Amino acid sequence: MNPVKAGPLVLVLLLSVLVAPAYAYLKLGVRVGTRTVSLQWNAFPIRYFITNRGAPGVDSAQFESVITRAFSTWNAVETSETSSQLVGFTAASPTSGDGMSVLGFASRPDLERVLAATNFIIDVTTGEIVESDIFFNTAFSWSVSPAGETGRHDLESIALHEIGHLLGLGHSAIGETEVVPGGRRVLAAEAAMFPIAFSPGSIADRTLKADDIAGLTDIYPNPATRRTRGSISGRVTKNGAGVLGAHVVAFNTRTSALVGGFTLSDDGSFTIAGLEAGPHVLRVEPLDDAEVDSFLDASMNVDLNFRVRFHDRVVVVPQGGGTRGVELRVVPK
Ligand SMILES: [Zn+2]
Numbered sequence: 001m002n003p004v005k006a007g008p009l010v011l012v013l014l015l016s017v018l019v020a021p022a023y024a025y026l027k028l029g030v031r032v033g034t035r036t037v038s039l040q041w042n043a044f045p046i047r048y049f050i051t052n053r054g055a056p057g058v059d060s061a062q063f064e065s066v067i068t069r070a071f072s073t074w075n076a077v078e079t080s081e082t083s084s085q086l087v088g089f090t091a092a093s094p095t096s097g098d099g100m101s102v103l104g105f106a107s108r109p110d111l112e113r114v115l116a117a118t119n120f121i122i123d124v125t126t127g128e129i130v131e132s133d134i135f136f137n138t139a140f141s142w143s144v145s146p147a148g149e150t151g152r153h154d155l156e157s158i159a160l161h162e163i164g165h166l167l168g169l170g171h172s173a174i175g176e177t178e179v180v181p182g183g184r185r186v187l188a189a190e191a192a193m194f195p196i197a198f199s200p201g202s203i204a205d206r207t208l209k210a211d212d213i214a215g216l217t218d219i220y221p222n223p224a225t226r227r228t229r230g231s232i233s234g235r236v237t238k239n240g241a242g243v244l245g246a247h248v249v250a251f252n253t254r255t256s257a258l259v260g261g262f263t264l265s266d267d268g269s270f271t272i273a274g275l276e277a278g279p280h281v282l283r284v285e286p287l288d289d290a291e292v293d294s295f296l297d298a299s300m301n302v303d304l305n306f307r308v309r310f311h312d313r314v315v316v317v318p319q320g321g322g323t324r325g326v327e328l329r330v331v332p333k
Helices: 060-075 155-166 210-219 223-228
Strands: 009-012 019-022 027-032 035-038 046-051 084-090 101-106 116-122 129-137 175-180 183-189 230-238 247-252 258-262 269-275 278-285 315-317 322-330
Touching (some): 046 060, 060 084, 060 101, 155 210, 210 258, 247 269, 258 269, 315 322
Parallel strands (some): 230 322
Antiparallel strands (some): 175 183, 247 258, 278 315
16 A cells, blocks of 8 residues: 655644635645635745754755755746745754744654645735645655665655645646555556655656646746646536536647646636647546545535546647637546
């Protein structure tokens, strides 16, 4: 069984709100009244501390270099604009709420399926992230070996995923799993933000995929990106009614990039942004490769009863614009 890379737990100052997904891949959002605001950093560089405690097999200097590398991987995405800066070491806990963003190890034997998790302090009126902490659970064995180590989870791979949360991304559903006793085994994942980790020893998740890049680019586009990338939006329907929680995947036939999104309202509407311009094949499928609540709020009435379907037309994404009104009709299983 593979432990999950935990979704973000959200700590909110002053107000209690539900976490609601906003658009594709997912972006994280909070519901404010009737609208959803995306979580995002407004000030760069993101300043973070790391704890001065290591874990078996990982000293604090090794931890620092792995975390710096994982941040750099996100910051290097050419179509987006993010930056980060290590402020220094701290003895503070990586779960505190003290105004400092802290990354470090924590002993959480109670969380026996959680490799790592990301917490936030946000301004709930604007969605601005003002603090985010990441802990890596010392109940698991960790590796910083360049080639990976049998039986140990690759710290850089999991850090890349958690820093994706810290930046405001939710989980991607672009992955295939099989059910095994006690959980699921990942067969393939085309997103660092897939919620379930590869088996210990794997270093496959040290790189970002097209879906991760589209998600980051949607939140933090650079000026050139606004002119070159585009979006697809529309609805998924079954017998004329909207389908909630359907996974829609756009496949770029020129670059083979796969980018996913979800229908997030009762009318079955979806938007996938941050796409490279060009022809795309669309596929819609039920969320069945991880627990539904890995992706969407447990209170959402997600529909899993429909068959995988390819759209009957190729959809062209225009540069700096969007193709709207695509209707994907599905039928019950
Ligand atoms: Zn996660």
